[in-house]
Amino acid sequence: MLWFKNLVSGMNLWLPAFAVNILFQFLRHAYVDGIxxxxxxxxxxxxWKKLLPLSFGxxxxxxxxWIILVIxxxxxxxxxxxxxxxxxxxxxxxxxxxxxxxxxxxxxHLNISYDKPLRRSFRSYMGLGIFxxxxxxxxxxxxxxxHNSEDFPTVxxxxxxxxxxxxxxxxxxVIWMAMGVGLMQVLRGRKVVEAVVxxxxxxxxxxDLVMHADDDSEVQP
Amino acid sequence: xxxxxxxxxxxxxxxxxxxxxIWWLGRIKPHLFARVSTVVEFVMAKxxxxxxxxxxxxxxxWHFFSD
Numbered sequence: 001m002l003w004f005k006n007l008v009s010g011m012n013l014w015l016p017a018f019a020v021n022i023l024f025q026f027l028r029h030a031y032v033d034g035i036x037x038x039x040x041x042x043x044x045x046x047x048w049k050k051l052l053p054l055s056f057g058x059x060x061x062x063x064x065x066w067i068i069l070v071i072x073x074x075x076x077x078x079x080x081x082x083x084x085x086x087x088x089x090x091x092x093x094x095x096x097x098x099x100x101x102x103x104x105x106x107x108x109h110l111n112i113s114y115d116k117p118l119r120r121s122f123r124s125y126m127g128l129g130i131f132x133x134x135x136x137x138x139x140x141x142x143x144x145x146x147h148n149s150e151d152f153p154t155v156x157x158x159x160x161x162x163x164x165x166x167x168x169x170x171x172x173x174v175i176w177m178a179m180g181v182g183l184m185q186v187l188r189g190r191k192v193v194e195a196v197v198x199x200x201x202x203x204x205x206x207x208d209l210v211m212h213a214d215d216d217s218e219v220q221p
Numbered sequence: 222x223x224x225x226x227x228x229x230x231x232x233x234x235x236x237x238x239x240x241x242x243i244w245w246l247g248r249i250k251p252h253l254f255a256r257v258s259t260v261v262e263f264v265m266a267k268x269x270x271x272x273x274x275x276x277x278x279x280x281x282x283w284h285f286f287s288d
Contacts, residue, residue, distance in 0.1 A: 014273035033280065040276035044269045078286060089287045092279075099279055103271045110266045117247075118255040118263060124243050125260060128236040135232045151226045155233065156284070163285060176282050183261060183278055 015044055024137075028144075059105040062186050071181075075173040079166045095180075102184040 018041045025034035046052035074091050081087040112118065136155055143152040162168045181187055247254040255263075265271050 012267065012269040012273065014270060018273065018276075033284070036280055036283070037276065040272055044272050047269045047272060084287060092283050092287045095282070096279060099275050103268065103275050107268070108266075110263070112259060112263050112266075114263070115255075117251060117253060118259060120253070121243060121247060121255040121257075121260050122263065124254070125240065128240050128243075132233070132236050135229070135236075139229060151223050151229075153226070153229055158233075159285060169286070173282075173286065176278075176285075180275075180278055182258075183265065183274055185258075185262060185265065 010048065012044060012048060015041060015048070018044070028140075054104050055106050056101050056104050057106060059108065060102065060186060064187055067181055067187055071174055071177045074177060075170045078173050079170040083164060083169065095177075099180070099184070102186060 018037050022034050022037045022041065025031075025037060043052070074095070077087050077091050139152045139154045143149040143154065143157070146152070149157045159172075163172060243254050244257050247256040247259075265274065
């Protein structure tokens with residue numbers, strides 16, 4: 001059992017959750033969804049085992065006006081086009097590389113202590129999230145068994161009809177993208193923007209210094 | 222719609238209301254609950270977790286708007 005202990009040592013608990021999810025997606029013949037979570041799982045394993053040393057520099061931060069502009073532009077595309085159109089897919093696919101870019105930034109030192117309020121909040125949100133996921137799964141399984149989504153509605157069953165209206169689609173996309181901005185913390189206020197710019201400038205100055213040092217060593221006999 | 226269906230609505234709504242209450246408490250009683258931005262920063266500190274959370278977020282958009 002020691003080899004197993006070593007194998008799973010340091011594993012992120014999202015990974016088994018994704019494994020169950022992948023199995024579930026393939027069982028319900030949602031192959032695209034299964035592939036999406038499979039690719040993410042592979043990336044997580046590569047990151048966990050330090051097999052993909054990928055980083056796109058310091059965490060990028062953006063001004064509020066640019067974020068609003070992008071959100072409005074994306075929401076407008078969804079508003080003017082019918083649901084499930086090619087344009088919708090392009091918007092979603094365009095967001096993907098930005099999201100990847102915002103995941104692979106340089107590791108930062110975390111200045112947060114895992115104190116009692118944080119522990120309490122973290123556990124509460126996690127517990128409620130798991131509870132919601134279990135309710136959704138139960139609704140899906142029961143509605144599938146008894147062929148009755150009316151009485152055992154999943155979130156998709158409740159939300160999907162409303163998304164046929166362009167106005168609702170617009171609002172949902174704004175909420176969804178705002179959630180993304182919040183999760184990736186790319187809007188961090190003027191002070192943080194300045195701090196990140198400063199870190200970038202310090203990095204550039206260090207690189208210049210190294211380059212000059214190399215040049216000097218080449219000139220010297 | 223059966224009366225039992227309302228239970229499902231309650232099962233979806235109650236956790237969301239509870240999350241809203243925790244978010245609110247984080248703002249007015251910081252000694253009890255941390256602010257949601259602090260929780261997000263703590264959760265997103267690990268890159269593997271970031272990959273998972275961003276995947277779930279992106280998939281939600283994909284599922285509702287495009288899939």
